[in-house]
Amino acid sequence: MTTVLDPTAGRLAEGVQPAERHRSLDGKVVGLLDISKPRGDVFLDQLQLELEGRGLQVRRFTKPTFAKPAPVDLRQEIAANCDAVIEALAD
Amino acid sequence: MVTNVEAMTGGPALPDAGFVAVVKRDCPTCEMVAPVLREILGSGTPLVVYVQDDPSFPDLGPAAPIDDSDLSFSWHHDIDTVPTLIEVREGAEVRRTIGWSRSDWQAFTQLSNLGAGLPEMRPGCGSLSVDPLRVDELEARFRGSTLSSRRVEFGSMEDEFEAVFDRGWTDGLPVIPPTEARVLRMLAGTTRAPEEIVAIVPPNLVDVSVEQVAINAVMAGCRPEYLPVVLAAVEAACTDEFNMHGLLATTYFSGPIIVVNGPVTARIGMNSGLNAFGQGNRANTTIGRALQLIVRNIGGGSAGDVDMAMHGSPGKLSFCFAEREHDSPFTSLAVSRGLGPDDDAVTLFAGQGPTPIVDQLSRDPMSLARSFALVLRAAHHPKLVIGMDAMLVVSPEHGRVFADAGWDRERLESELADLLMIPADELLRGAAFVDEGSIDDDSAGPLPKFRAGGMPIVHAGGDAGLFSSVLTGWVGGPKGSELVTRRIHP
Numbered sequence: 001m002t003t004v005l006d007p008t009a010g011r012l013a014e015g016v017q018p019a020e021r022h023r024s025l026d027g028k029v030v031g032l033l034d035i036s037k038p039r040g041d042v043f044l045d046q047l048q049l050e051l052e053g054r055g056l057q058v059r060r061f062t063k064p065t066f067a068k069p070a071p072v073d074l075r076q077e078i079a080a081n082c083d084a085v086i087e088a089l090a091d
Numbered sequence: 092m093v094t095n096v097e098a099m100t101g102g103p104a105l106p107d108a109g110f111v112a113v114v115k116r117d118c119p120t121c122e123m124v125a126p127v128l129r130e131i132l133g134s135g136t137p138l139v140v141y142v143q144d145d146p147s148f149p150d151l152g153p154a155a156p157i158d159d160s161d162l163s164f165s166w167h168h169d170i171d172t173v174p175t176l177i178e179v180r181e182g183a184e185v186r187r188t189i190g191w192s193r194s195d196w197q198a199f200t201q202l203s204n205l206g207a208g209l210p211e212m213r214p215g216c217g218s219l220s221v222d223p224l225r226v227d228e229l230e231a232r233f234r235g236s237t238l239s240s241r242r243v244e245f246g247s248m249e250d251e252f253e254a255v256f257d258r259g260w261t262d263g264l265p266v267i268p269p270t271e272a273r274v275l276r277m278l279a280g281t282t283r284a285p286e287e288i289v290a291i292v293p294p295n296l297v298d299v300s301v302e303q304v305a306i307n308a309v310m311a312g313c314r315p316e317y318l319p320v321v322l323a324a325v326e327a328a329c330t331d332e333f334n335m336h337g338l339l340a341t342t343y344f345s346g347p348i349i350v351v352n353g354p355v356t357a358r359i360g361m362n363s364g365l366n367a368f369g370q371g372n373r374a375n376t377t378i379g380r381a382l383q384l385i386v387r388n389i390g391g392g393s394a395g396d397v398d399m400a401m402h403g404s405p406g407k408l409s410f411c412f413a414e415r416e417h418d419s420p421f422t423s424l425a426v427s428r429g430l431g432p433d434d435d436a437v438t439l440f441a442g443q444g445p446t447p448i449v450d451q452l453s454r455d456p457m458s459l460a461r462s463f464a465l466v467l468r469a470a471h472h473p474k475l476v477i478g479m480d481a482m483l484v485v486s487p488e489h490g491r492v493f494a495d496a497g498w499d500r501e502r503l504e505s506e507l508a509d510l511l512m513i514p515a516d517e518l519l520r521g522a523a524f525v526d527e528g529s530i531d532d533d534s535a536g537p538l539p540k541f542r543a544g545g546m547p548i549v550h551a552g553g554d555a556g557l558f559s560s561v562l563t564g565w566v567g568g569p570k571g572s573e574l575v576t577r578r579i580h581p
Contacts, residue, residue, distance in 0.1 A: 001244060001245065001246075001247050002244075002245045002251040002254075002268055002270065003242050003243065003244045003245070003270065003271070004242075004243050004245070004251075004255075004268045004269045004270055004271075005238065005240040005241070005242065005243070005269050005270075005271060005274055005302075005306050006240050006241040006242070006243050006306075007240075007260050007269055007303070007306045007307050007310055007384070007388045007389075008260065008388045008389065009292075009295065009297040009299075009303075009388070009389050009390075009391065010240070010241050064570070065337075065566070065569075065570035065571065067334065067337040067341065067565075067566045067570055067571040067572070068334055068336070068337045068570075068571075069336055069337070
């Protein structure tokens with residue numbers, strides 16, 4: 001019988017509970033997050049037109065670089081000012 | 092004086108008074124003193140005999156020897172030689188003698204004719220409790236554990252190697268099961284305390300202790316003397332500048348490449364020569380592997396989860412080599428980054444490779460630099476500039492061309508920087524009928540292939556071969572990953 005030492009952090013990441021889904025976007029503010037990949041803006045520009053065409057408020061955000069996690073401040077700003085967010089990956 | 096150790100450590104206690112002898116059958120001196128032990132007992136002197144390897148030895152008549160085959164008595168009482176004779180008063184050791192010394196044994200027992208027919212002196216043999224093959228296991232069993240990691244007991248029907256795979260702790264290759272004895276042996280490779288926190292490991296941002304680094308280093312196959320290098324590599328990888336989280340998450344090919352500098356590389360037998368990037372050297376392969384196992388097992392960064400690499404790269408199992416410093420035409424990578432030539436250091440670069448540079452004809456440094464530039468120009472894509480880094484690894488035969496012409500690191504860097512100013516019209520999206528490109532407007536003039544500091548130079552490789560190589564990098568600088576150097580501490 002072999003006994004070994006646990007090589008892991010000894011804990012599992014807790015399941016992250018997604019925020020409650022909106023039944024409708026009427027009257028909501030939608031954030032559009034550009035992660036700074038080429039042509040992500042093309043996709044988001046089109047989305048903005050579509051969303052604003054349906055009477056929604058849109059706010060735009062940009063990550064400084066796609067190669068790093070979004071800064072905490074940016075994440076908090078989005079959470080504080082938007083009801084929903086769409087993050088665009090493109091190339 | 093040794094006090095009664097049983098109360099403190101749980102080891103077998105000494106008797107109240109008299110003598111204790113420790114012997115093993117597989118020791119000619121112990122065989123020789125067997126009649127002496129009978130003589131002591133025959134005189135009515137209290138004597139307890141512990142035997143390490145054969146409970147039927149020695150034949151003491153009614154006073155049978157005590158079986159110490161678990162070496163508990165021997166370990167707790169620091170027996171390093173057999174036979175050892177210990178004199179005890181009031182439950183505590185007064186003095187001991189090792190091997191056979193007629194005068195000592197006679198003086199201890201006050202039996203003036205003891206062993207009269209034996210030689211005056213005969214050295215003993217090594218105690219099994221200090222046998223190098225057993226000492227770590229004994230240490231783990233008796234020391235009382237100082238390690239805090241959770242114990243995982245495999246089932247009696249489980250194959251220990253399969254059990255480690257089943258728990259998801261490997262990189263796809265078998266690992267060494269990290270038993271406590273192996274981890275303790277690994278920890279002997281550093282002066283740092285097991286509980287000391289080394290870094291916060293992405294992506295889950297979990298503290299990693301020296302002990303946890305040691306566990307993963309055991310699994311990777313490291314020897315204890317590699318541990319300080321692994322610790323430095325973990326420190327370097329877990330900095331904001333190196334950006335291990337982004338490197339892990341990218342769809343790109345890259346992983347951490349570890350370049351080691353300083354006297355440590357010779358001391359632990361690292362390879363900077365033939366096949367330096369390849370297989371066959373334990374230090375190179377296992378140090379790089381240990382870092383990756385830590386990112387996986389502690390940080391939670393496993394393939395297909397946070398690691399989203401499209402093709403990935405075999406270097407993500409391990410990519411670690413030493414710089415060939417002794418005949419390099421250049422100052423070492425570590426020195427170029429501000430350390431001294433005798434400092435031990437790791438430098439981490441985010442990349443993959445190698446991409447070969449073949450030039451078997453250039454004997455002129457300018458011609459060779461032009462060859463390098465042609466290949467470097469194509470790194471990632473010939474029409475993409477500035478964003479991504481590359482490491483140039485110059486071979487000894489190419490290095491000699493520069494050395495003979497008096498070119499140092501700064502000269503080669505500066506010539507390559509000039510050669511790698513790319514005409515803007517070649518970088519236009521659509522130019523050469525290729526949509527990919529860096530710019531839509533070429534009015535600003537030529538652009539550098541690499542950002543400043545984005546093309547580090549290293550010297551490595553075997554004696555023969557008129558090739559060098561490019562280790563293409565990843566997104567460089569503050570937007571991606573920066574070269575990070577850390578001193579290696581014992």
